[in-house]
Amino acid sequence: MRYYSTRNRSEAVGFAGAVLTGLAPDGGLFIPAEIPRYREAVGTSLGTMNFCDIAFETIKPFVHPEIPDPVLEDLIHSAYPFTAPLVEAGDRQVLELFHGPTAAFKDFGARFMARAFSYLRRGEEKPLRILVATSGDTGGAVADGFYGIPGISVTVLYPKGRVSPLQERQIAGLGGNISALAVEGSFDDCQRLVKAAFGDESLKKRLVLSSANSINVARLIPQGVYYAAAAGRAFAGGTHEDGEATPRSRTAEKVPPASGRKGGNFRVVPGQPITFCVPSGNFGNLTAGLYAKKMGAPIKLFIAATNINKTVPDYLHSGSYEPRPSRATISNAMDVGAPSNFERMAAHWSLEEMQKMIRGVSVHDDETRRAIGTVHKSFGYFLDPHGAVGWEGADKLWEQKLLEDGPLAVLATAHPAKFGETVEPLTGTIPMPASLGKVLDRVPQARSIPADISALIEAL
Numbered sequence: 001m002r003y004y005s006t007r008n009r010s011e012a013v014g015f016a017g018a019v020l021t022g023l024a025p026d027g028g029l030f031i032p033a034e035i036p037r038y039r040e041a042v043g044t045s046l047g048t049m050n051f052c053d054i055a056f057e058t059i060k061p062f063v064h065p066e067i068p069d070p071v072l073e074d075l076i077h078s079a080y081p082f083t084a085p086l087v088e089a090g091d092r093q094v095l096e097l098f099h100g101p102t103a104a105f106k107d108f109g110a111r112f113m114a115r116a117f118s119y120l121r122r123g124e125e126k127p128l129r130i131l132v133a134t135s136g137d138t139g140g141a142v143a144d145g146f147y148g149i150p151g152i153s154v155t156v157l158y159p160k161g162r163v164s165p166l167q168e169r170q171i172a173g174l175g176g177n178i179s180a181l182a183v184e185g186s187f188d189d190c191q192r193l194v195k196a197a198f199g200d201e202s203l204k205k206r207l208v209l210s211s212a213n214s215i216n217v218a219r220l221i222p223q224g225v226y227y228a229a230a231a232g233r234a235f236a237g238g239t240h241e242d243g244e245a246t247p248r249s250r251t252a253e254k255v256p257p258a259s260g261r262k263g264g265n266f267r268v269v270p271g272q273p274i275t276f277c278v279p280s281g282n283f284g285n286l287t288a289g290l291y292a293k294k295m296g297a298p299i300k301l302f303i304a305a306t307n308i309n310k311t312v313p314d315y316l317h318s319g320s321y322e323p324r325p326s327r328a329t330i331s332n333a334m335d336v337g338a339p340s341n342f343e344r345m346a347a348h349w350s351l352e353e354m355q356k357m358i359r360g361v362s363v364h365d366d367e368t369r370r371a372i373g374t375v376h377k378s379f380g381y382f383l384d385p386h387g388a389v390g391w392e393g394a395d396k397l398w399e400q401k402l403l404e405d406g407p408l409a410v411l412a413t414a415h416p417a418k419f420g421e422t423v424e425p426l427t428g429t430i431p432m433p434a435s436l437g438k439v440l441d442r443v444p445q446a447r448s449i450p451a452d453i454s455a456l457i458e459a460l
């Protein structure tokens with residue numbers, strides 16, 4: 001596959017070029033020259049194929065011929081010992097994306113990216129050093145994704161005292177090729193330091209530096225896999241069994257649905273394509289879903305559900321794109337006022353095309369809290385604040401008659417136990433998945449540094 005910059009269609013690079021550079025030299029994002037289609041035999045059997053086989057068929061055209069088939073197969077099996085079950089929850093389906101080691105959907109992108117980097121840099125003498133600044137979630141997924149990967153080490157910068165104890169253990173508790181720096185400052189300071197390090201000539205001579213930024217195509221492409229797998233399953237009329245970490249009350253069956261709100265009819269029906277409701281911030285996840293639809297997965301529509309940072313829903317409604325500063329919410333991984341993947345969406349599709357495929361909706365914190373409480377009370381299912389934005393967003397559109405009845409799945413992008421301080425006051429104790437329980441036993445080992453570049457250079 002060839003990749004172009006969103007800002008310049010004349011010069012193309014291969015998969016390795018796009019992945020190892022991350023951002024195009026002109027400041028644009030890399031997009032594939034074309035979106036491939038599933039072979040007919042694959043398109044019609046997505047409902048019965050296993051997750052790794054769907055991953056192979058989905059990713060292969062994007063990396064061919066630079067990653068040979070047998071290598072890709074190994075890479076996928078090593079990246080995905082977990083899947084993304086489509087489970088029934090109350091009156092609809094939930095696509096659970098939190099069964100990976102850091103209990104958030106970013107595991108799907110980060111784990112593939114780490115292995116792709118390692119393969120594409122095979123034979124290089126100098127080890128690669130990845131620098132990431134994080135406000136919490138990304139750092140954990142990147143650290144875990146690259147843990148133990150040969151030829152690559154990772155340094156995560158996070159604002160000291162401003163991430164949760166669980167997040168700190170995910171970032172700073174691994175050791176090995178992952179090191180953590182607790183910066184005495186804010187997330188913005190961390191980002192500033194990373195930028196300054198990339199511009200420092202003395203570091204460039206000493207180290208090969210790279211980033212694991214969320215706009216990298218290596219993180220985007222594998223996210224199409226769970227859409228295709230879930231859409232195929234639903235089209236065949238089925239769902240999956242609960243996973244080990246599915247956050248359901250043990251008494252769920254006994255809970256009668258709370259009266260009051262009447263919802264839509266969202267259950268799967270054989271032969272009917274599904275609508276996905278995607279809690280969105282930087283819009284990488286939604287972009288990957290659009291790719292899966294274009295590849296031929298049986299998807300009817302997307303709902304882009306945001307918190308009050310509603311730049312894209314406003315664009316879909318008014319046709320004018322107005323990025324703005326972000327505002328803080330309880331679904332903080334989606335606090336993005338200028339979503340970077342919008343540039344990618346706009347390079348592929350016009351406003352009219354987007355309006356046909358995506359419906360936008362925004363949900364404020366009171367509504368998010370209410371959804372967490374009522375979904376638990378009515379159905380015994382625990383939502384995290386991000387998934388709750390999706391759940392509530394679908395109900396809002398249905399009530400406004402902007403969404404028809406029909407199969408619907410909400411993407412649950414993180415496990416609720418990651419956000420216990422917000423969720424538990426509304427639901428009571430959340431069953432803790434084993435993967436997160438293990439993380440709590442780790443001892444965080446970060447080095448503290450002041451928020452200045454000389455301290456970072458010295459630490460590296």
Ligand SMILES: *Cc1c(COP(=O)(O)O)cnc(C)c1O
Nearest residue numbers: 280281282283284285333413414
């Ligand atoms: C990153 C993240 C999101 C937002 O995903 P985008 O691809 O940036 O739109 C949503 N929920 C959780 C839990 C996240 O970590």
